[in-house]
Amino acid sequence: MDHAPDRDAAVAARLRQAGSVFAEEEAASLVEGSTTAEHLESLVLARMAGQPLEHLVGHVVFHGLRVPVGPGIFVPRQRTAHLVDCALGLVRETSTVLDLCCGCGAIGYALSRAAECEIDVWATDLDEVSVGYASRLLPAGRVVRGDLFGGLPSTLRFDLIVANAPYVPTARVALMPPEARDHEPRAALDGGDDGLAVHRRMAGAAGRWMTSTGRFVTEIGEPQIVAATSLYRSAGFDVTISRDDEIDATALIAWRRAGR
Numbered sequence: 535m536d537h538a539p540d541r542d543a544a545v546a547a548r549l550r551q552a553g554s555v556f557a558e559e560e561a562a563s564l565v566e567g568s569t570t571a572e573h574l575e576s577l578v579l580a581r582m583a584g585q586p587l588e589h590l591v592g593h594v595v596f597h598g599l600r601v602p603v604g605p606g607i608f609v610p611r612q613r614t615a616h617l618v619d620c621a622l623g624l625v626r627e628t629s630t631v632l633d634l635c636c637g638c639g640a641i642g643y644a645l646s647r648a649a650e651c652e653i654d655v656w657a658t659d660l661d662e663v664s665v666g667y668a669s670r671l672l673p674a675g676r677v678v679r680g681d682l683f684g685g686l687p688s689t690l691r692f693d694l695i696v697a698n699a700p701y702v703p704t705a706r707v708a709l710m711p712p713e714a715r716d717h718e719p720r721a722a723l724d725g726g727d728d729g730l731a732v733h734r735r736m737a738g739a740a741g742r743w744m745t746s747t748g749r750f751v752t753e754i755g756e757p758q759i760v761a762a763t764s765l766y767r768s769a770g771f772d773v774t775i776s777r778d779d780e781i782d783a784t785a786l787i788a789w790r791r792a793g794r
């Protein structure tokens with residue numbers, strides 16, 4: 535719908551009253567994302583009830599790109615742009631890249647759009663709905679469903695693996711904002727007791743899917759730096775950490791130790 539100052543202000547006031555911190559911006563997005571007055575009203579009520587704005591308007595802007603999302607899947611976080619930027623520094627001409635635990639495919643898509651050379655991006659996720667969204671962004675046949683590497687052709691080897699996998703400790707899931715806690719799949723958030731259960735499995739399996747000079751880039755929480763570094767080292771990798779304090783983003787970059 536087109537903007538109308540009085541109606542937009544009334545929507546913003548209702549959202550603010552329901553607790554929205556960015557009420558004007560959210561009102562503008564809901565107006566733009568609606569087709570009729572009835573549709574707008576249903577979106578406003580859903581937002582006031584706590585549904586993620588991005589699920590309602592059907593997209594998130596990530597790394598400067600409009601990425602489709604919808605109910606039932608994880609909404610890419612702005613901090614994950616740091617993972618993309620770290621990975622971009624590692625892509626080479628003809629790199630074969632895997633977006634592991636891809637969700638809606640935002641990371642792989644951002645890499646394919648921002649890389650200055652031709653890269654071949656694959657993506658995989660356990661969740662059927664996520665795979666459906668990622669398939670809209672990446673070339674046909676490149677998005678597969680499976681447990682970690684389970685659905686991929688066994689002959690593939692990757693120059694770069696990027697993974698924003700679940701890393702929230704189980705006890706902290708209940709403390710997340712309701713948008714995440716109540717509207718994103720538990721399997722997208724819950725990383726087990728210390729948040730590193732999926733990382734343990736990725737570290738154990740990634741080496742055999744990487745070329746000898748391949749790199750593995752993954753997001754973790756800042757409090758996990760010591761434990762995650764030790765975990766990847768124990769699995770045969772050398773590790774470096776890249777931190778962006780401004781957006782509270784931590785990327786762990788790993789490569790196979792010589793001789794492994």
Ligand SMILES: C[S@@+](CC[C@H](N)C(=O)[O-])C[C@H]1O[C@@H](n2cnc3c(N)ncnc32)[C@H](O)[C@@H]1O
Nearest residue numbers: 608610635636637659660661681682698700722
């Ligand atoms: C934190 S979300 C991140 C999604 C996406 N990488 C992003 O940044 O927007 C984690 C994703 O991992 C997927 N996932 C969790 N366990 C998995 C597993 N064992 N194998 C494959 N995918 C898994 C979830 O379905 C979810 O889409």
